[in-house]
Amino acid sequence: MPFDQALRFASIWLASTSFIGLALGAGLPEWLAALTGAALIVAFLRNRGHKSVERLARFSPISPAGWNLLVIVGFLGFWVDMLWVSGELLPAGIHFLMILMIIKLFNLKLRRDYLHLYAISLVAILASGSLTTDLWYLPIFLLYLLAGVWTLLLFQLTKHPEETQVLTMSGTVRSQASASVHLVTPQFFWLANGLAFATFGLTLAIFFTVPRVSAGFYQKGVGENMRTSGFSETVNLGEIGPIKRDPSVVMRVELADGSPNKADGLYLRGVAFDQYDGKAWTNRLGYRRSVNEDGTGAFVLLGNRSAAPARLGETIRQNILLEPLDTPVLFAAPFIERVSGKFPSVQSDLTGSAYLPFPSSSRIEYSVLSRSNPVLPADLSSEPSLYPESFTRHFLQIPVQSERIAILAKEVTHTQRATFDKVHAIQSFLAHNFHYSLDAPLAELNHPLEEFLFSRKTGYCEHYATAMVMMLRTVGIPARLVTGFLATEWNEYGNYYLVRQQDAHAWVEVYLPHSGWITMDPTPPSLESVGSNSPAWHALGRMMDTVRLQWSRFFVQYSAADQLAVVRELKAGGTSARNKALDSMGTLFNPFMAMVGGIKEYVFNGTISSLAEVLGLALIGLAFFLWLGIKRPWAKAMAGKKTTRDQQPIVQLYGRMIGHLARKGISKPASSPPLEFVRLTQERWRDAGSAVGSITELYCRARFGQISPTRAELSLAEGHLRYLMALHKP
């Protein structure tokens, strides 16, 4: 492909990538996106030389002045857009940018038009970069970078007609306008791509190591928090049902102590409720107090200290990455003992839930130490006992209209004497006699619980849990409802639990006098699954999620502190590698060892801080690049290869001819100069003589005379070569 055409393609490609970036990131209006897309396609087809498109373009009713007018109209539209329609600078600017791009795409004639297009594309890709932190930006940006390198290279290599002038022997200036043909050779192709990727790699290295001063001007604005339900002060029965079909990710939970028991899943406790009025749950104990920090950055929730004297409970340490939600609840496995994270303060209520002061608008990361309450042997045989009024008011509260439930509960538990056995009886009664379904429209009914227990016998976790709490309370066992998430999706690639909205769950906590609050779940395992069913798809989805997470962790939220960590790690790794190398060397060169060790100590145990080292490295790198720029060590190597540009096509053609002749049995001796080889060929293959002669002549002129062949000459030479290829050697 000639350079000119390649340049046009690369330019359209550049514009396309920046447009796609904007379309994905900024949410362009459909009509504008469609218009820009159409303009890009038309420009592409025109470049391909589609006749119909060319004809269409010729009938274009808009004169150059008309285009200018359009620009002005677009500019006025920008003001209107900014002041009244979208009301903001950035979206209005982006719309205007797209209109400019469309106009430019229809007017790509002069070289400066291309320059304008590049500028527009640059602004567009920058804008889309500032509007998004998603992973899809990476491939788009890579494509943009590739296109950028191509266009820059080609733009430099294709010249103005008036730039290509050759000084002839007589001293006059001869114009070689459009005479020289530049082709995109495989070498050039790989060079350009290699350059692009080298640029990317270099940028990546700089991103990770060179310290940055502050974040950019265009920080991502406050995003919209994900809506969730079931974690507010009051929760209507059946509220969780609708979000049980939502697969969006809520949080990711890493377990500090290895992989979990996958069969059970992990309960992530959110909020507990004590009061039920027959339709809705309320948390009367939701009064929040600030939690003290223990000096190491961890917030200790004293109220959750286990009631058990022997602390037999199993501890779980979790690192949780919580997406922005509309609730300030900090989810964790029951029961939270310590929370640490980058929070100014943490609050807790009387049910042992932890909260932030207000919902976070960005993704937060925190780690939690939880300890579950074991069932102590003393509780296995104890009978229901009496509790203080302040306790029964909350956890033995029963709505008025529940005689039927009380009768049912007594029926279920009358054979059992011990509290714990009664709890189990109710749990297994619910688990075995009811039907799990998300399609239960119980929320609208007046008495959803009675409906669930006695007539429909179909419901989901909330109904099961509510029923269990009510039945326990009617037989005098304190209980409360807990909402949260049941994590079951283990991501084996990233080693974390992936928790989605659909994992929202409600379960029961039962109070046993000696053990304290025990987690019980009456809901049978769901048979329904949401989303695609193929395991392969699931695995792919998990893998993608891991990639997304790493992207967010290492790029979007990459901070100066992380940079220091990377540098420290590099330094540690480097030191250990150095030590290893020195050790092995030491066995070989013992006498030098002491000296080397001394130097090593001097260099590495000095007072240089890691930041200074980074700065030093950056300076050395800068000096190296300056040295490269000034000394140009490659210039010498390039000097002998002046043929690489203009003469390339004919030199390649000559090479192909030599190869073809060699296959025909006339191979060129290394010591045979071109004209001598022509004579040799003529002697041995008369018919080929003239073709070989004319190709050789062009080759000699280009290679040794530095006179580039014209397009016509080149095509003639190609014709000669084809003739030669077709020629039958006797």
Place this chain on the structure above:
Amino acid sequence: MNATEIILAIQENIARVIKGKPHVIEMSLVALLARGHLLLEDVPGVGKTTLAHSLARSLDCSFKRIQFTSDLLPSDIVGVSIFNRQKQAFEFMPGPIFANIVLADEINRTTPKTQSSLLEAMSEAQISFDNKTYPLNQPFMVIATQNPAEYHGTFPLPESQLDRFLMRLRIGYPSPEEEKKVLHRSQLLHPAEELQPLLTAHDVLLLQEQVDHVLMEESITDYLLAIVQCTRQSDLLSLGVSTRGALALSRAAKALSLVRGRTFCLPDDIKELAPIVLSHRIMVARTQGIRQRSFEQAERIIQDLVESIPVPV
């Protein structure tokens, strides 16, 4: 008329006299345009003198012939100072060297003393006499002839003298048909006398200047240097090519390119010129037999060496 056409015309002009030897004629023009001197070495009677004569006649230049004999003195070439009675001073009377084209016939017949009087003239194009320096006419070209067959009473040219010749040519016998044409020609007049001059001295100088503008691509220079280097390292030779020799080959290649109507050199030029430009600048090692100074042998060795060197592609 451009350079190429003029050069072609001169070649045709000389070819009217020297039958069947286009290559020799071309090379003598190369020597002229490269500002070099020519050593013609061949048996008597094959047209050495005629070639020099015709070349001089084709150019509108002064031509002098010096017949070298054993009793020739340097002053016979350079000139003498004669006392002028009227001016009461010595006056320099320029010798035959003060011409554009000087034919040094049978150059190996004279003593080394006389031979070396040519040295300064050939390399610096000037003559120093009586503490005075006299520039020679431009263009200046020495065409020397010598007879390889007869060694009695000869003084072989020293290496330093040989090195100053751009190329050493053999003419060789013409083919029978060409010889027949020579015989049929009328013998009333010296054949060279019929020729008409085509170029003035100034034109020759312009052409010589154009040679300087011929492009020699870097890889060709490397090729040339590889050949020179090879002669210095070869076991067959006891003396390789000097830097002057490399320079001579480069100039000759440029001149040949111009003669052939090109503005740039080809590896072909170098390969073709190497034997005739380099063969008289080398000394064949004694291991190569007794005919050390044999022309053919030196040429063959150079040819073999060139064949061993890869051509730039």
